[in-house]
Amino acid sequence: MEAIYHKNLQALKSINPELYKRLESVEANSRFEVFAGSDPLEVNLIDVIDHLPLYEKPVEDLNRQLQSFAPLYKYPFLCLFGLGNGFLIQTLLKNPAHQHLVVFEPEVEILFIALHLNDFSEAITSLRLVLIHPEDLDGHLAMSLTRLPGFSVYLKLYDLHMPINFYHRYQSQIEQVNQRLIHAIIQTVKSHGNDLEDSLIGVDHFLANLPDLLTATPFSQLRQKGKNSPLAITVATGPSLTKQLPLLKEIASHVTIISVDASLPILEKWGIVPDIVTSLERVPLTAEFFKKSSEAFQKQVGCFALSAVQHRDVITAVKGTRSIILRPFGYMVAFELEKFGYAGIGMSAANLAYELAFLLGFKRVVLLGQDLAYSADERATHASDHLFSERDPSVVKRMEKEERIYLPAWGGEGQVRTNDTWVLFRNFFIQNIAETRHQMETIDATEGGCHIDGAIDMPFREVIDRYVDRGFIKKPLKLKPLSPKEQSRFLDHTQARLEAMRENGLETLKTLIPLQEAVAALCLDLEKLSKEEQAKQADFGAIRERVAEIDRFKKRLEDPDFKKFFWESLRGLVINQELDIARIVVTPVQNRAEEDRLNLEYLFAHRLWLFSVRGAIEAQLALLESHKK
Numbered sequence: 001m002e003a004i005y006h007k008n009l010q011a012l013k014s015i016n017p018e019l020y021k022r023l024e025s026v027e028a029n030s031r032f033e034v035f036a037g038s039d040p041l042e043v044n045l046i047d048v049i050d051h052l053p054l055y056e057k058p059v060e061d062l063n064r065q066l067q068s069f070a071p072l073y074k075y076p077f078l079c080l081f082g083l084g085n086g087f088l089i090q091t092l093l094k095n096p097a098h099q100h101l102v103v104f105e106p107e108v109e110i111l112f113i114a115l116h117l118n119d120f121s122e123a124i125t126s127l128r129l130v131l132i133h134p135e136d137l138d139g140h141l142a143m144s145l146t147r148l149p150g151f152s153v154y155l156k157l158y159d160l161h162m163p164i165n166f167y168h169r170y171q172s173q174i175e176q177v178n179q180r181l182i183h184a185i186i187q188t189v190k191s192h193g194n195d196l197e198d199s200l201i202g203v204d205h206f207l208a209n210l211p212d213l214l215t216a217t218p219f220s221q222l223r224q225k226g227k228n229s230p231l232a233i234t235v236a237t238g239p240s241l242t243k244q245l246p247l248l249k250e251i252a253s254h255v256t257i258i259s260v261d262a263s264l265p266i267l268e269k270w271g272i273v274p275d276i277v278t279s280l281e282r283v284p285l286t287a288e289f290f291k292k293s294s295e296a297f298q299k300q301v302g303c304f305a306l307s308a309v310q311h312r313d314v315i316t317a318v319k320g321t322r323s324i325i326l327r328p329f330g331y332m333v334a335f336e337l338e339k340f341g342y343a344g345i346g347m348s349a350a351n352l353a354y355e356l357a358f359l360l361g362f363k364r365v366v367l368l369g370q371d372l373a374y375s376a377d378e379r380a381t382h383a384s385d386h387l388f389s390e391r392d393p394s395v396v397k398r399m400e401k402e403e404r405i406y407l408p409a410w411g412g413e414g415q416v417r418t419n420d421t422w423v424l425f426r427n428f429f430i431q432n433i434a435e436t437r438h439q440m441e442t443i444d445a446t447e448g449g450c451h452i453d454g455a456i457d458m459p460f461r462e463v464i465d466r467y468v469d470r471g472f473i474k475k476p477l478k479l480k481p482l483s484p485k486e487q488s489r490f491l492d493h494t495q496a497r498l499e500a501m502r503e504n505g506l507e508t509l510k511t512l513i514p515l516q517e518a519v520a521a522l523c524l525d526l527e528k529l530s531k532e533e534q535a536k537q538a539d540f541g542a543i544r545e546r547v548a549e550i551d552r553f554k555k556r557l558e559d560p561d562f563k564k565f566f567w568e569s570l571r572g573l574v575i576n577q578e579l580d581i582a583r584i585v586v587t588p589v590q591n592r593a594e595e596d597r598l599n600l601e602y603l604f605a606h607r608l609w610l611f612s613v614r615g616a617i618e619a620q621l622a623l624l625e626s627h628k629k
Helices: 001-013 015-025 058-072 086-092 109-116 121-125 139-146 153-159 165-192 196-215 219-225 242-250 262-268 284-291 295-300 312-317 349-359 393-401 418-436 458-466 484-527 532-537 542-555 560-585 593-627
Strands: 032-036 041-045 077-081 100-104 128-131 232-235 256-260 275-280 303-307 322-325 364-368 405-408 414-417 442-445
Touching: 001 015, 001 109, 001 121, 015 109, 032 405, 041 109, 058 086, 077 165, 086 100, 100 414, 109 442, 121 128, 139 165, 139 418, 153 165, 153 532, 153 560, 165 418, 196 312, 196 322, 196 484, 196 560, 196 593, 219 303, 219 322, 232 242, 232 349, 242 262, 242 458, 256 262, 256 349, 256 414, 262 275, 275 349, 284 312, 303 349, 349 364, 349 418, 364 458, 405 418, 484 542, 484 560, 484 593, 532 593, 542 593, 560 593
Parallel strands: 077 100, 100 128, 232 256, 232 364, 256 275, 275 303, 303 322, 364 442
Antiparallel strands: 032 041, 405 414
16 A cells, blocks of 8 residues: 555645645544445545544445436546545546536545545546645746646636535535636636637738748847846836836836836826837827837837737837737747747736746746726726827726626735736736746735735835845846848748748648538528428438537547647637537437437538538638738
8 A cells, every 4th residue: 555655646746736745744543543344335434523433334335326327428527526445436537528627625644545545546646636735826836727728728617526415514615616716617618719700800910910020130139138136027008107206206216117008108208218028008099108108218228129910000110129029829839930939828917027037047026016906095097198098998997887807905904906907917027026026026016906815915115125135236238130031031931830830720621521511401490390300201211420520520630730820710619519519518418319319419510610611611711812922
């Protein structure tokens, strides 16, 4: 048993260090005693403090549990609360359809015992089995679970199963786990979007900005030279920024200032020159932040880090040194421009500023103006001198109608009001801080707004006294574009990639169009029949053939070259439909009649799916054609 436990512990060490540390502190079971019967499966655990057994009859309970999971045998993932003796999990793992089993166990000692009884090492290493202590489930980990391959389009199937009655006593932890997972699932589904036109806007902007990308300073150069001091300060435009500006001006020459675009006109009024300005929004209105700042001031800025999906008005409004940053979207990766680098996984210019601080190699970053909430009196939405005023009319109008959302306040006392958009931005900060915490310390010196999990709340004056070296004077950034020869080479490369993508899309349509039209015609004929008539008169042989064709075509979409360029615009449409189709896929069937009924559902579900995919590919091909030189 010790050998088995050691194997399991070593597997956990690299996969889940937090749980590994918890288990390391357990020397022997003291609260739970193990009782074994003559049957190898007859292993029970008794809570010697409360005198409660985990099972009434271990073998009978296991059979009952397996029967309850039988209808779920096609599910790619299952979430369970309670590991028990581990025999249920060991049996479920024998089903290859279960790609991931996520098990929450609140008692470390029960984990200790189960890992002595079962060799889970291979399942742990391959992530087929994910063991989590409920206290370790934060927002970042919950989001990570939704990104596991077996979850993706099956998120609507989520349920938190509790097969062992003993665990009802942990109701508060069960509710907390359930709420965090549901919240992560909602955020993941929302992040996919479902608007083809919206997705294509980003593609269109990127293709239009490609020539400027090649003539601007490569992002890789900014990453190499952008760190010109030991400390980075990101400047957002929350209501609390105003009171921090005198202190920021005092130390501006000693720190690296990474400002969001909306803060640029405010900083100019204060005579504070940022080293880097980030911009991410795609709307043309974003250009106003640059139009309202003087060209002379912009020339002093070290570099403008602009997203490649921004509107042309934004790109042309910038008069200083530009670096147009590729985002890690498939259609950008498809152009194979790794020399330029990728960034911008968040949803705001402030998220990008934080990401840049990490990518530039800073060990400590300070957040200013990152309220992500209304002011304490719930009147101000932004700092004073903001381009659209302290009470942004669009935000105020929405504020009157939106649901009241409150979060813990900066510093830990009380709560502040926020909105769903700022919550989304905050979630990205929480996720990024969790991912970077071992390389970069995050201090929130906003002194207002909401608390951001993972950040250290500290007054700005204290930050300055502790971490700003006034004897250090930073040097201005000096960046330059590629040589004309390199620009020409990359231009030829991008044109070749455009043509390759166009050919890939056209080849895909050759298969898709006849299939989509055949499925549409078949569904139209079937709709003329009643449900009873369909069961009697439908040609289920032909339906099975169409279903097989659909599945073959869906595998075609997994082609790496196709997926890179076309998936981003397809993703929202396809995944939102796949979330519903998933219920059909996992429905168990007992006979041919049930299989025929399920194939009929599957066929009708893919009528819109095929139409949507065709429309998205044709629309993207039209964009490629319009940007062809």
